[in-house]
Amino acid sequence: DFQKLVLCFVRSLREAxxxxxxxxxxxxxxxxxxxNHVHYARWATVFVNDLKLLQMTKPDLYAKFVAGLFxxxxxxxxxxxxGFDHFxxxxxxxxxxxxxxxxxxxxxxxxxxRKLEIVTPxxxxxxxxxxxxxxI
Numbered sequence: 001d002f003q004k005l006v007l008c009f010v011r012s013l014r015e016a017x018x019x020x021x022x023x024x025x026x027x028x029x030x031x032x033x034x035x036n037h038v039h040y041a042r043w044a045t046v047f048v049n050d051l052k053l054l055q056m057t058k059p060d061l062y063a064k065f066v067a068g069l070f071x072x073x074x075x076x077x078x079x080x081x082x083g084f085d086h087f088x089x090x091x092x093x094x095x096x097x098x099x100x101x102x103x104x105x106x107x108x109x110x111x112x113x114r115k116l117e118i119v120t121p122x123x124x125x126x127x128x129x130x131x132x133x134x135x136i
Contacts, residue, residue: 002031014079016068022051 005027012021026048032041054062064070072087073080082090 013083016071016081018065
């Protein structure tokens with residue numbers, strides 16, 4: 001039963017099925033309590049409740065989530081959506097590669113800076129400059 005729920009949860013992410021996402025996560029909450037995962041049990045139930053109320057509180061956001069915009073897609077295909085936390089981690093790996101930070105101040109190529117913006121959304125490119133007095 002637990003394995004089927006986890007597989008349903010993964011399927012909801014891969015297929016960008018928001019209704020299955022809510023239903024499977026709601027059923028998984030009981031296992032968080034049973035397995036004594038206190039923080040997951042506490043906050044997952046709050047999260048699921050917020051998702052269920054989303055249709056009434058934020059209908060425009062709810063419509064976007066139902067359309068599949070609650071997951072990210074790194075490549076074309078039918079079954080390869082991933083959660084934003086997973087997307088963030090894979091981008092961190094790219095940025096932290098050997099070549100990653102060495103390209104930060106490469107003026108000819110701003111590709112790395114775009115990757116960095118995705119990984120760290122709070123940092124905009126205007127914060128980066130070559131003047132040592134103005135660095136963060």
